[in-house]
Amino acid sequence: MDINVKVKENLQIRPFYLFFIITSIQIGIGILGFPKIVYQEALQDSWISILFTFFYIVAVVIVMFMILNQYKNADIYGIQVDIFGKWIGKILGTIYILYFGITLFSILITYMEVVRISIFPSISNLALGGLLLCLVVYSVLGGIRVVVGVCTLFFLGTQWLFLLLIQPAMEVDFTHLQPMFVTPFPDLLEGAKVSSYTFMGFELLLVIYPFIKNKKKAKLPTFLAVSWSTITILLLTMLVIGYFSHNQILRREWALLGLFKIQNFTFIERFDYVVVTEWMLVIITNMILLMWAMTYGMKRLYNISQKTTLYLISIILLIACIFVDEHFQIQKVIDTSSQIGLWIVYVYPFFLLPIVLFKKRKQRKKEKKHAK
Numbered sequence: 001m002d003i004n005v006k007v008k009e010n011l012q013i014r015p016f017y018l019f020f021i022i023t024s025i026q027i028g029i030g031i032l033g034f035p036k037i038v039y040q041e042a043l044q045d046s047w048i049s050i051l052f053t054f055f056y057i058v059a060v061v062i063v064m065f066m067i068l069n070q071y072k073n074a075d076i077y078g079i080q081v082d083i084f085g086k087w088i089g090k091i092l093g094t095i096y097i098l099y100f101g102i103t104l105f106s107i108l109i110t111y112m113e114v115v116r117i118s119i120f121p122s123i124s125n126l127a128l129g130g131l132l133l134c135l136v137v138y139s140v141l142g143g144i145r146v147v148v149g150v151c152t153l154f155f156l157g158t159q160w161l162f163l164l165l166i167q168p169a170m171e172v173d174f175t176h177l178q179p180m181f182v183t184p185f186p187d188l189l190e191g192a193k194v195s196s197y198t199f200m201g202f203e204l205l206l207v208i209y210p211f212i213k214n215k216k217k218a219k220l221p222t223f224l225a226v227s228w229s230t231i232t233i234l235l236l237t238m239l240v241i242g243y244f245s246h247n248q249i250l251r252r253e254w255a256l257l258g259l260f261k262i263q264n265f266t267f268i269e270r271f272d273y274v275v276v277t278e279w280m281l282v283i284i285t286n287m288i289l290l291m292w293a294m295t296y297g298m299k300r301l302y303n304i305s306q307k308t309t310l311y312l313i314s315i316i317l318l319i320a321c322i323f324v325d326e327h328f329q330i331q332k333v334i335d336t337s338s339q340i341g342l343w344i345v346y347v348y349p350f351f352l353l354p355i356v357l358f359k360k361r362k363q364r365k366k367e368k369k370h371a372k
Contacts, residue, residue: 001077001078001081001300001301001303002078003071003074003078003079003081003082004071004072004073004074004078004210005073005074005075005078005210005300006073007073007210007211010145011143011144011145011211012211012212012213013144013145013148013208013211013212013213014212014213014214015212015213015214015215015217015218015220015221016217016221017148017151017152017221018205018208018212018218018221018222018225019221019222019224019225019228020148020151020152020155020225021148021151021204021208021225021289022201022202022204022205022221022222022225022226022229023155023225023228023229024151024154024155024282024285024286024289025200025201025202025204025285025286025289025290026198026199026200026201026202026225026226026229027229027232027233027282028107028198028201028282028283028286029107029110029111029114029279029282029283029286030110030197030198031198031232031233031236031256032114032254032255032256032257032279033253033254033255033256034195034198034233034236034237034256035236035237035240035241035249035255035256036240036249036250036252036253036254036255037194037195037198038050038191038194038195038237039237039240039241039249039250040194040250041187041188041190041191041194042183042187042188042190042191043183043187043246044176044177044178044179044180044182044183044241045180045181045182045183045188045191046191046237046238046241047234047237047238048181048183048188048191049188049189049190049191049192049195050191050192050195050230050233050234050237051230051234052188052189052191052192053192053195053196053199053230054226054227054230056192056346057199057202057226057230058223058226060202060345060346060349060350061202061205061222061223061226063349063350063353064203064205064206064349065218065219065222066353066357067079067206067349067352067353067356068205068206068209068215070356070357070360073210074209074210075206075207075208075209075210075300076093076096076206076207077089077093077096077207077297077300077301078300079206079352079356080092080093080352081093082359083352083355083356083359090301090302093297093300093301094301095344096297096344097293097294097297097298097301099337099340099341099344100290100293100294100297101290101294101313101317102333102336102337102340103200103290103337103341104286104287104290104291104294104317105317105320105321105324105333105337106330106333106334106336106337107283107286107287107290108129108132108133108283108287108317108321109125109321109324109325109330109333110330110334111132111279111280111283112125112128112129112132112321112325113325113327113330114254114257114276114279115128115276118257118272118273118276119273119276119277125321125322125325126318126321126322129317129318129321129322130318132280132283132284132287133287133314133317133318135284136284136287136288136291136314137291137310137311137314139284139288140288140291140292140295140306140310141307141310144208144211144292147288147289147292150284150285150288151285151288151289154281154282154284154285155285157281158278158279158281158282161260161275161278161279162232162236164260164263164271164275165236165239165259165260165263166263167262167263168239168243168259168262168263169239171243171262172239172242172243173242173243174242176241176242176243176244176245176246177238177241177242193342194338196338196341196342196345196346197334197337197338197341198233199229199230199233200338200341200345201286201289202222202225202226202345203341203344203345204289204290204293205222207293207296207297208293236256239259240255240256240259243259244258257272257275257276258272260272260274260275291310291313291314294309294313295307295309295310295313
């Protein structure tokens with residue numbers, strides 16, 4: 001396989017679309033239950049844990065750009081083959097694909113659980129899973145530009161949901177956020193660690209980078225995207241902590257969803273129904289991006305057409321979601337995705353960077369010798 005990817009001009013995308021891609025994948029289904037998870041570890045100082053996560057992510061993104069800039073137009077699949085050789089590189093690339101698959105599956109089954117509990121208790125996993133996967137297949141078949149277009153439109157089309165939180169925001173009790181700076185440092189770090197699953201998704205930069213038209217301008221939208229996601233998650237978490245009491249937060253599986261129930265108008269009583277339905281646009285973009293990354297990876301590593309991989313993975317996911325419908329099973333899948341992602345997303349780039357720099361430095365020395 002070629003290390004550097006040759007991308008046709010009609011398939012290239014402008015750098016500012018990275019903002020929509022990364023924010024679309026970071027703000028997903030996990031945000032509904034995130035406030036409770038981080039609050040269990042860091043209590044009212046959860047905002048500090050979120051900031052720790054943000055600064056660490058910025059460091060990871062810088063490392064990712066340093067790795068990518070060592071190559072003309074390579075992605076993570078090609079870089080690993082170049083560094084570790086054909087077989088080990090393909091094995092590591094396959095691990096990335098499996099990670100994307102587990103994450104996609106965790107998003108799918110979590111959203112189906114939210115729908116079952118909130119709106120349709122008796123809906124079949126087969127019917128709902130089939131509907132969602134049909135939308136994913138249809139979008140991915142359109143190619144990378146359609147995928148990016150869907151992410152952009154769905155991002156813009158779902159931001160109005162946060163306006164529904166104005167009423168609970170006006171009723172926040174700021175004493176719930178006090179006293180500040182009392183949580184032990186190890187608990188703050190544990191809060192940052194459990195935040196890793198919600199903030200995952202920016203690693204797609206390593207896959208989609210070759211499709212960026214003007215790579216010199218790719219950094220700004222990437223950092224803006226990570227900042228936007230962090231600010232959104234930070235404000236929503238503080239809103240949940242400020243509105244609900246300690247016991248109320250711990251009792252609610254999806255504390256953020258509970259805030260939407262507070263808002264009501266004369267013409268609609270249960271706004272959480274609207275939110276759960278509209279949130280499908282959010283998780284669809286998550287699934288589309290992950291599915292595209294998997295099909296693209298199979299094409300790069302094993303020369304299997306994206307269409308074949310797309311249909312095969314969709315069938316596997318549809319069958320799997322039938323058997324995983326209990327909460328403890330869903331939580332196990334989420335935990336597995338979180339644990340794998342912790343190493344692949346947050347640790348592995350720091351291991352890969354020095355190896356890439358060493359090899360490239362060695363290659364440059366050889367080229368100078370041959371030039372002489």
